[in-house]
Amino acid sequence: MSTKRITIKDLARHLELTEGTVSRAMNGYADISARTVERVRHAAVELGYKPNQNARCLATGEAEAVAYVIPQNHSSLAEPFVSQLLRGLDESLSRRGWDLLVSHSRSAEDEAEKIQRLVTSGRVSGVVLTRPFKHDNRIKLLQKAGFPFVVHGRCSACSDYSWYDIDNELAIHTAVTHLVELGHSRIAFVGAPLYYNFAFQRLEGYKSGLQTAGLDYDETIVEIAELKDEAGESAAANQLDANHPPTAFVCSSDTQAIGVLAALRTRGLTAGKDVSVIGYDGLRFGRHTNPPLTTMAQPQVQSGRELGDMLLAIIDGDSPAQHQILKRAELVLRSTAGPLRDRNYH
Amino acid sequence: MSTKRITIKDLARHLELTEGTVSRAMNGYADISARTVERVRHAAVELGYKPNQNARCLATGEAEAVAYVIPQNHSSLAEPFVSQLLRGLDESLSRRGWDLLVSHSRSAEDEAEKIQRLVTSGRVSGVVLTRPFKHDNRIKLLQKAGFPFVVHGRCSACSDYSWYDIDNELAIHTAVTHLVELGHSRIAFVGAPLYYNFAFQRLEGYKSGLQTAGLDYDETIVEIAELKDEAGESAAANQLDANHPPTAFVCSSDTQAIGVLAALRTRGLTAGKDVSVIGYDGLRFGRHTNPPLTTMAQPQVQSGRELGDMLLAIIDGDSPAQHQILKRAELVLRSTAGPLRDRNYH
DNA sequence: TGCTATCCCGAAACCGCTTTCGGAATCAAC
DNA sequence: GTTGATTCCGAAAGCGGTTTCGGGATAGCA
Known part of the structure; x- marks a missing residue:
């Protein structure tokens, strides 16, 4: 049943040409006559010839594929994030006919080992990393190996x-x-674990936002939580059940924000009226929370596409430091952030 | 900077052995002395030798990788689905050290071409397909090529x-x-496009459910909608604004159900009280809809793992027909399905 | 001691494709 | 009609592994 796979040798024999000639014809070399190129192309589609990638990559030294290293410990709620990014990446790679590998890992050591294998196995020409830590060994590893990579996010030393x-x-x-403009002054922050560099940056943004507004930083209304709904919920619970609860929450992810909404609901509070909440990520699901979630959005498909383009450029020889892109998130106004109530809800 | 990649030749020279011997030692052949195996293994980790996958796969004829073909047109809301399945697949493959490719496609033709390429390029040893159509050309294509594959879902002729x-x-x-037991008798169905075979099956389930309850099938309360929130919302809108609206909705996906919830909310109706809703998929965000979504759940990570195991078995030579698994979904009781109100809400 | 069986390893072919190099044939120019 | 430049293709050497085959060395046994 399995019709024998057809190789370049078959094709060459069929055309009464050499394998080398066929190969050069397929790959657009200049020293092949137009007529021959046409014959080869035609016969290739006719016989359904597709070059064996293993042989091709072995000969060229180019893997024609890249890997996406899926962050560990990510909430299953946040997975649209991953999925969309993959789509964008694939779009970029497809334009060249390259393939996309994904790599999960169970632990940090496991991850290091898998990356090492990706680098040395020759199966991919580059990798894209996500959510770098403040000090990220994976990045050091890749740099030391001189292996092409791009990172979705910056870590502490990101110049090179x-x-x-x-x-x-x-x-x-x-x-x-935004919350300050709505009249809030007691704004809580739900941060992410600080070994993530973005968590650090977001905390800085929180501080600078307060400072610009002339508000004091109060660490008692700062919670560090994982990027999960439960974590957001318990963080919010801590704050809401305290003596002098905040009137607004800024979260580090939509998943956390969803947890915060749950905590509010439990306590009979209405988001956007009694307490304001702003999420982060712009997940589509935020349209359907009750009330719909105000959030800071970053378009993931586009991110993936740009990451792919950058990585390809680097594989082609561009200097990595030459490809650094900083985008800004967009405030998506929905309904969870509203004006401060005149009198508090207590 | 890029420290030269170390090959089996380097390793062999280092050990004063032949490449062939080193290879056999690494791959557990019996004709290598224990001492030599030990020496080789040790030197391999010491020098950080990892076989070049392209060369290896070329020589063995086994790609040591499989591809997951991501369904096109899937709602971004439904993407946790994909992401979790990938995780499960990867878990299964990792146990053998195999890799996972993902393949998106823009259109049906594009998809066929990509699958054709996957088959002939030798980059993967098998593929997993999702959401088969009632008559699915991809399946025929793979069967004709005699290429190992598993399908997440059945199509009309699924015996072989x-x-x-x-x-x-x-x-x-x-x-x-479940809805009948809650007293409902006017139960609408939000189906999926019928070229999907699962859509057909679910419609059958709807009919048989009605029949068992002694209810008549009324096609005026059956809507066919895509698996998206907007589609669910407009489907529900149609029904709710009609003369004799249903008191309950059974949906073909959680994303549709979320749309239905939105439609209810717009009309001042409360899900689980005024109108009942049951979703399908068991996505995690269903916990956070308001009210939390009652749904039929299927565990995706496990699905991925089992799909991976099945595919590997087939690649190893098992007969495909030998690996067919039918699971049952679990009714997850949350809050959107409640007893029929005595008097209608009008 | 001699003969066979066993244990190990080297040698070499091969997987399918790419790419460099060299040269025969055609062409242009004098 | 010789020369030099072009055009186009064949030949062959890899790429980095795997696997089959054969035989030298050692062991077992008579």
Whole structure:
């Protein structure tokens, strides 16, 4: 049943040409006559010839594929994020006919080992990393190996590699400012674990937002939580059940924000009226929370596409430091951020 | 900077052995002395040797990778689905050290071409397909090529290939029955486009559920909609604004159900009280809709894992028909399905 | 000691494609 | 009609592994 796979040798014999000639014809070399190129092309589609990628990549030394390293510990709620980014990446790679690998990992050591294998196995020509830590060994590893890579996010020392990032600080600053303009002054911050560099940046944005508004930084209304709904919920619970609860929450992810909304609901509070909430990510699901979630959005499909383009450029020889893109998040106004109530809800 | 990649030749020279011997030692052949195996293994980790996958796969004829073909036109809301399945797949493959490719496509023709390329390029040893159509050319293509594959879902003629599926008919039957037990008799169905085979099956389940309950099938309360929130919303709008609106909705996906919830909210109706809604998929965000969504759940990570195991078995030579798994979905009781109100809400 | 069986390893072919190099044939120019 | 430049293709050497085959060395046994 399995019709034998047809190789370049078959094709060459069929055309009474040499394998080398066929190969050069297929790959657009100049030293092949137009007539021959046409014959080869035609016969190739006729016989359904597709070059064996393993052989091709072995010969050329180019893997014609890249890997996306999926961040560990990500909430399943946040997975549209991953999925959309993959789509964007694939779009970029497809234009060249390259393939996309994904790599999950169970632990940090596992991840290091898998990356090492990706680098040395020759299966991919480059990798894209996500959510760098403040000090990220994966990045060091890739740099030391001289292997092409781009990072979705920056880490502490980001001058000499390629990254694509949202201006986290500015985004949170914007969110805080928005709440301040709505009259809020007691604004809580739900941060992410600080080994993530973006968490650090967002915290900075929170601080600078307060400062711009002339508000004091009060660490008692800052919670550090994982990027999960439950974590957001318990963080909000802490704050809401305290003596002098905040009137607004700025969160580090939509998933956290969803948890905050749940905590409010539990307590009979209405988001956007009694307490304001701003999320981060712009997940589509935010349209359907009750009330719909105001959030800072970053378009993931486009991110993926740009990451792909950057990585390809670097593989082609561009200097990594030459490809650094900083985007800004957009404030998506929905209904969870409203004006401060005259009298508090207590 | 890029420290030269170390090959089997380097390793062999270092050990004063032949490449062939090193290879056999690494791959556990019996004709290598224990001492030599030990020496080789040790030197391999010491020098950081990893075999070049392209060369290896070229020589063995096994790609040591499989591809997941991402369904086109899927709602971005439904993407946790994809992401979780990928995770499960990767878990299965990782146990063997195999890699996972993903392949998106823009159109049906594009998809066919990409699958053709996957088959002939030798880059993967098998593929997993999702959401088969009633008559699915991709499946025919793979069968004709004699290429290993598994399908997440069944199509009309599914006896001679490998599939993993949820009993769609039973699941919807269960949902309908649940609503009937709550007193509902005018139960609308939001179906999926019928070129999907699961859509057909779910419609059958709806009919059989009604029949079991002694209710008549009324096609005026059956809507066919895409698996998206907007589609669910407009489907529900049609029904709710009609003369004799249903008191309950059974949906073909959670995304549709969320749209239905939105339609209800717009009309001042409360899900679970005024009108009941049951979704399908068990996506995590269903916990956070308002009210939380009652739904038929299927565990995606496990699906991915099992699909991976099945595919590997087939690649190893098992007969595809030997690997067919039918699971049943679980009714997850949350809050959108409640008893029929004594008096209608009008 | 001699003969066979076993244990190990080297040698070499091969997987399918790319790419460099060299040269025969055609062409242009004098 | 010789020369030099072009055009186009064949030949062959890899790319980095795997796997089959054969045989030297050692062991087992008579």
